[in-house]
Amino acid sequence: MSDIEIMKGNEALAEAAIRAGCRAYFGYPITPQSEILEYLADEGRRRGMIVLQAESEVASINMVYGAAGAGARVMTSSSSPGVSLMMEGISYIASAELPCLLVNVSRGGPGLGTIQPSQGDYFQAVKGGGHGDYRLIVLAPSSVQEMADFVYRAFDLADKYRAPVMILADGALGQMMEKVRFPDYDPAEHVVPKPWATTGKTPDRARNIITSLHIETEQMEQINIRLQDKYRLIAERETRWEEVQTADAEWLIVAYGLAARIAHRAVDLVRARGIRAGLLRPITLFPYPSKPLAALAGRVRGMLTVEMNAGQMVEDVRLAVNGRVPVSFYGRMGGIIPSPDEVVSALQKMVAQDVLTETEAN
Amino acid sequence: MEPTSTAHPAPDMEVVYKRPDTLLDTRMHYCPGCGHGVVHRVLMEVVQELDIQQETIGVAPVGCSVFAYNYLDIDMQEAAHGRASAVATAIKRIHPSKYVFSYQGDGDLAAIGTAETIHTCNRGENILFLFINNGIYGMTGGQMAPTTLLGMKSTTSPTGRTVETSGYPLKIADLVAMLPGVVYVSRHSVHTPNAVRQLKKAMIRSFQYQKEGRGTCFLEVVSNCPSNWKMTPVESNAWLEEHMFPLYPPGEIKAPK
Incomplete structure (x- = not known):
């Protein structure tokens, strides 16, 4: 069997x-x-x-x-x-x-x-x-x-x-x-x-x-x-979810299904470049893993939601995080699958924005 | 004079006619003179006489008979509008040894549910269709149905149905009779005692065919709608004979040789 x-x-x-x-x-x-x-x-x-x-x-x-x-x-x-x-x-x-x-x-x-x-x-x-x-x-x-x-x-x-x-x-x-x-x-x-x-x-x-x-x-x-x-x-x-390298993560990608596999690869790629990223993959979309996301919101600098749509689950991420950290979105639509490199670029852009904001603040 | 009750007859009186136990002793929501109550009763008489209460599962539609399960003392499911025969198909496939019927009005069976009706019949599902045709949408207040007669007034054909705007009345019983999966099609009414007896015979025959697994049985009951036809019950029965029967004549449409 x-x-x-x-x-x-x-x-x-x-x-x-x-x-x-x-x-x-x-x-x-x-x-x-x-x-x-x-x-x-x-x-x-x-x-x-x-x-x-x-x-x-x-x-x-x-x-x-x-x-x-x-x-x-x-x-x-x-x-x-x-x-x-x-x-x-x-x-x-x-x-x-x-x-x-x-x-x-x-x-x-x-x-x-x-x-x-x-x-x-x-x-x-x-x-x-x-x-x-x-x-x-x-x-x-x-x-x-x-x-x-x-x-x-x-x-x-x-x-x-x-x-x-x-x-x-x-x-x-x-x-x-x-x-x-x-x-x-x-x-x-x-x-x-x-x-x-x-x-x-x-x-x-x-x-x-x-x-x-x-x-x-x-x-x-x-x-x-x-x-x-x-x-x-x-x-x-x-409620079920999977976390990948979130223990020391400064940046969190949130993605489910096929997009989560791509995001997983992107996490490996950015970590090789020195960005400490992690992944939270919701397994149940209802009920939604809002609690672990809220907990991570207290630890990371920002979140990037990756979906194969115009941005749907990102609304639930923002509800869970409730404004505590910036939440960005990267998606492709109409049957296009985003590549890991596209996700890496989107995350790097978010990191750069964060550094810029920090410099301005200083 | 003391009122007499069939439930408690005087000692010297004999009960010759009573409500079947399978028909629940509760007030029905149907309008005075409506045919639904009679069809319910005939159906439950048959279920009782054949002793198949434990083996019968019914499906109620959306329409006037949406609450049929409140009156029939058998297991029942209430289907979405038009989908009763799809629901009945599945119940029969899961419980092939049970008797399954789908109880539907003309809007449900011949408009929104036409695809399910045709395909259930075409698969030859071993179920019984009980099709109540009063030529109008009763529950929603008297709109035109696919079965509405030409010239007949309704709230959505206020000057009478015309071919130009709405096409022809759909004779769906004749249509399904053409399908090889359908074994028995018969058209009835419940406006006279004799008509009621004929319907009862057809129901018994249908359940027998279902037991033998011979295919789909389809019984149309040409019925009235005093409220939306805006007639007294007696007038509606006369109107039914005069106007409905020419297009929907009672009688056998298809039967095994």
């Missing part, structure tokens, strides 16, 4: 879904993630999974709703425009508190955009996207290994909190091939009872209803309060 394989990120994610005991997959083809549907249509079906190619992403997400409500471990995957189509359904799923895995192997937008990798869907994934006050637990892998590992974690979190969990990757992570080792995971040991599911009303219980409709405003407010309490609990318990 633990043999090392060389796989595409999309395939590794799909293989992990089978091994995690995912009972059903509903999806629609879209580049750059169609390998997930293809892999499951072949290998998944062979190993007993229900795999249905739906007529649209709208149908897919509502099939996820139905299957999750029926008590099954279930998932869908798509890429940016397809995920936009799912937003209404995701809001319903969050409101009805249905556990499921949603995967966005995102691409450059807006609009039909490009099929190249992008992180332009951060706001959509983290801040809502659909209507109403809801949150998704959002996991951001940065390697093919994590494309697999986060599937197990996502299903377990979904079942634990009765909440939809999104893996937010990008086209590069989906398409690149890397080594991956599948952990030992017995789905039978991770089964969470779902007494609320629509499995057919038995005489020993009242009927089960899956709905997001609460026409009485007082009742709807109570639902909202319960959801917010749940999100707070998730924030307390489930």
Whole structure:
């Protein structure tokens, strides 16, 4: 079970879904993630999974709703425009508190955009996207290994909190091939009872209803309060991040997913030039690692957020830091991946600005 | 004279007709004279008589019957507008031995949910569609539906529906009947006792086909909307016969040989 394989990120994610005991997959083809549907249509079906190619992403997400409500471990995957189509359904799923895995192997937008990798869907994934006050637990892998590992974690979190969990990757992570080792995971040991599911009303219980409709405003407010309490609990318990060379860092790069790999390389490059830089990589984008960022704000001279978008997560960095240190941003858009050298330049510019400010102050 | 109750009949009286236990004893939100309550009742009579309460899972739509789960004593899911058959598809795939039905109005099934309707039927999902067609959006206050008759007035066709602006009434039952995955299509009404009996027979037949895994069953109920048609219930039933039936005639559209 633990043999090392060389796989595409999309395939590794799909293989992990089978091994995690995912009972059903509903999806629609879209580049750059169609390998997930293809892999499951072949290998998944062979190993007993229900795999249905739906007529649209709208149908897919509502099939996820139905299957999750029926008590099954279930998932869908798509890429940016397809995920936009799912937003209404995701809001319903969050409101009805249905556990499921949603995967966005995102691409450059807006609009039909490009099929190249992008992180332009951060706001959509983290801040809502659909209507109403809801949150998704959002996991951001940065390697093919994590494309697999986060599937197990996502299903377990979904079942634990009765909440939809999104893996937010990008086209590069989906398409690149890397080594991956599948952990030992017995789905039978991770089964969470779902007494609320629509499995057919038995005489020993009242009927089960899956709905997001609460026409009485007082009742709807109570639902909202319960959801917010749940999100707070998730924030307390489930925030994950990785720190690289932060112990002595004067400068901090904040980046997630593919951008974090580039930033990691940039940290190595600037350290060779005498700049003490470190990296904080958020692994959960919701809940966001605001506390470690706030702590680091007391120790570093400045932060540089690197994203493959116009600057989305940087807003959360600034909220966490709350003005205590300067926060710069460097990003490329439309499917362009920044190079480590570009990140190095951006950081050097920030350092130079700091020296200049210090000289002026003196 | 003392009022009599069917729940507590006098000792010398025999109960010949009563609410099925599977239909919850609660006040419905439907307007007086609306067909929904009758369809609910027939459905639950069938569930009770076939003894499949534990095996039946329903899906309610967005529209007037959005609260169906408040009246039917079975496990149910409430779907997003138009997506009931996608939800029903998934439930059936997860629990293939259960009886699954999708209860939808004309706006839900034949406008916003047309893609899901066609593709669920085309996959031949072993579910039952219960399609309530009253030619109007009832819940939102009487707007034009895809099924609204030509010349029929609604809040969004105030001088009557015209082909020029809105095209033709959609006969979706005839449309899905063309699909090989669909095994049984029949059009009904609930405006007379005999019509109700015919619908009940069709439901029993549909659940039998579902048990045998023969494909999609699709029952249309041509119904009324006294509130938005702005008629009394009695007038609406007469109007239904006179105006709806010529375009949506009751009867079998497709059945196994």
